[in-house]
Amino acid sequence: MNIVILAAGKGTRMHSDLPKVLHTLAGRPLLSHVIERARALTPSRMVVIYGHGGDAVPRALAADDLAWALQSPQRGTGHAVMQALPHLIDTVPTLILYGDVPLTDPATLARLVQPATDGALALLTVDLADPTGYGRIVREGGAVRRIVEHKDADEATRAIHEVNTGILAAPTPALRRWLAGLSDNNAQREYYLTDIVAAAVAEGVSVTATQPEHEWETLGVNSRAQLAQLERIHQRRQADALMEAGVALADPDRIDIRGSLACGRDVFIDVGCVFEGKVVLGSGVSIGPNCVLRDTTVANGAQILAFSHLDSAVVGTDARVGPYARLRPGTELGEGSHVGNFVEMKATRLGPGSKANHLAYVGDAEVGARVNIGAGTITCNYDGVNKHRTVIEDDAFIGSDTQLVAPVRVGRGATLGAGTTLTRDAPADRLTVSRARQTTIEGWKRPARNKG
Numbered sequence: 001m002n003i004v005i006l007a008a009g010k011g012t013r014m015h016s017d018l019p020k021v022l023h024t025l026a027g028r029p030l031l032s033h034v035i036e037r038a039r040a041l042t043p044s045r046m047v048v049i050y051g052h053g054g055d056a057v058p059r060a061l062a063a064d065d066l067a068w069a070l071q072s073p074q075r076g077t078g079h080a081v082m083q084a085l086p087h088l089i090d091t092v093p094t095l096i097l098y099g100d101v102p103l104t105d106p107a108t109l110a111r112l113v114q115p116a117t118d119g120a121l122a123l124l125t126v127d128l129a130d131p132t133g134y135g136r137i138v139r140e141g142g143a144v145r146r147i148v149e150h151k152d153a154d155e156a157t158r159a160i161h162e163v164n165t166g167i168l169a170a171p172t173p174a175l176r177r178w179l180a181g182l183s184d185n186n187a188q189r190e191y192y193l194t195d196i197v198a199a200a201v202a203e204g205v206s207v208t209a210t211q212p213e214h215e216w217e218t219l220g221v222n223s224r225a226q227l228a229q230l231e232r233i234h235q236r237r238q239a240d241a242l243m244e245a246g247v248a249l250a251d252p253d254r255i256d257i258r259g260s261l262a263c264g265r266d267v268f269i270d271v272g273c274v275f276e277g278k279v280v281l282g283s284g285v286s287i288g289p290n291c292v293l294r295d296t297t298v299a300n301g302a303q304i305l306a307f308s309h310l311d312s313a314v315v316g317t318d319a320r321v322g323p324y325a326r327l328r329p330g331t332e333l334g335e336g337s338h339v340g341n342f343v344e345m346k347a348t349r350l351g352p353g354s355k356a357n358h359l360a361y362v363g364d365a366e367v368g369a370r371v372n373i374g375a376g377t378i379t380c381n382y383d384g385v386n387k388h389r390t391v392i393e394d395d396a397f398i399g400s401d402t403q404l405v406a407p408v409r410v411g412r413g414a415t416l417g418a419g420t421t422l423t424r425d426a427p428a429d430r431l432t433v434s435r436a437r438q439t440t441i442e443g444w445k446r447p448a449r450n451k452g
């Protein structure tokens with residue numbers, strides 16, 4: 001099939017400088033959801049009609065399999081589809097989608113297109129409790145006769161609850177013919193795509209009405225409130241799918257997945273967590289409340305405690321992170337390692353069994369196995385121009401409040417005394433300390449306040 005996606009409209013009610021179809025649902029543009037669902041149907045041609053917002057839309061979503069057609073000015077949905085005609089192949093039907101209707105199930109679309117393959121005009125319709133604003137499906141003797149826009153409808157027509165979702169499929173040569181016959185003689189002085197229904201009926205072509213399984217499949221975004229509503233529907237569906245697959249969620253209404261989340265067996269996720277990009281959680285992993293994980297992999301049995309932020313990190317088997325830990329890109333934690341509260345790590349490999357339990361910054365570092373990093377340890381990795389690496393070998397013990405001025409190396413089994421500022425390598429198995437010797441001044445007296 002050909003697929004045409006209408007995305008030229010203004011989106012006035014968003015009150016935004018961003019074109020409506022670039023507003024995000026689950027962290028990516030509305031239009032990218034529509035394109036992804038369209039792709040699932042393996043179309044021969046995909047054309048996006050853009051207009052409002054200019055090149056911003058094609059620039060944001062350019063892809064090899066997409067053609068872009070400019071509609072300027074925007075003179076209605078029929079006029080929009082006309083812009084796509086040069087791109088369409090006549091031997092397959094054409095499916096028309098809206099760039100601001102992001103949640104239609106590809107299975108529904110496949111079901112819709114079937115009659116168009118056999119020469120019919122196929123409409124996706126839905127019965128709405130409140131049909132205000134929508135085009136009404138007018139039937140006679142059960143058969144669809146025409147669509148009347150709300151603004152053009154009389155009282156009797158406005159009482160109809162079956163509405164046009166806007167999504168439809170048509171045989172392509174017929175679509176060309178019907179579009180050529182449109183006029184803008186209506187309340188909005190627009191070329192209505194919906195007028196092709198009456199044209200088809202006049203030719204004796206059958207018009208079918210397919211209904212989706214769920215009403216939300218047809219919901220579009222016209223306002224921020226509708227966008228938020230669709231976000232919750234989408235998130236809830238993802239949560240339901242996770243639970244269906246065996247994941248324990250403290251509250252399926254308080255999780256946000258903006259990308260993909262793959263989970264092993266017996267994973268537990270507490271409330272308020274956000275998953276971005278590609279996140280993989282192994283079996284037995286638990287994620288505490290209010291964590292953010294982006295492009296991160298967590299191995300079996302690891303625990304991420306409350307309020308931790310992980311970005312492009314790899315957490316090893318049975319490791320423990322947080323509460324209040326920050327793992328920045330390039331952090332790799334070994335098996336059974338611990339990263340505790342107020343510890344920040346970046347581009348660091350922490351070996352198996354190593355611990356940084358409190359208040360530390362470890363960046364650009366290679367840390368061996370069974371290392372203990374004391375509270376207040378800082379790798380001074382940046383000289384204002386370049387980043388330098390710190391190497392800490394196996395079984396080292398880094399005393400509290402130590403600064404490691406990189407590049408520097410701490411040998412295997414070395415101990416650094418608390419408060420050390422390490423500017424040269426520390427030898428293996430020895431105590432290294434840089435600290436002014438403690439002295440007590442004999443006979444010293446506190447100054448006394450002068451009287452009078």
Ligand code: UD1
Binds near residue numbers: 163166
């Ligand atoms: C349209 C239908 C109406 C249906 C409703 C469902 C027509 C005439 N009416 O209403 O029957 O119930 O959708 O939401 O088709 N667009 C363009 N170029 C334009 C105009 C619109 O690309 O010149 C795009 C918009 O970006 C949007 C879609 O077409 O994605 C629908 O436009 P919108 O104005 O929301 O729909 P209506 O015309 O109100």
Ligand code: CA
Binds near residue numbers: 220222
């Ligand atoms: Ca609309």
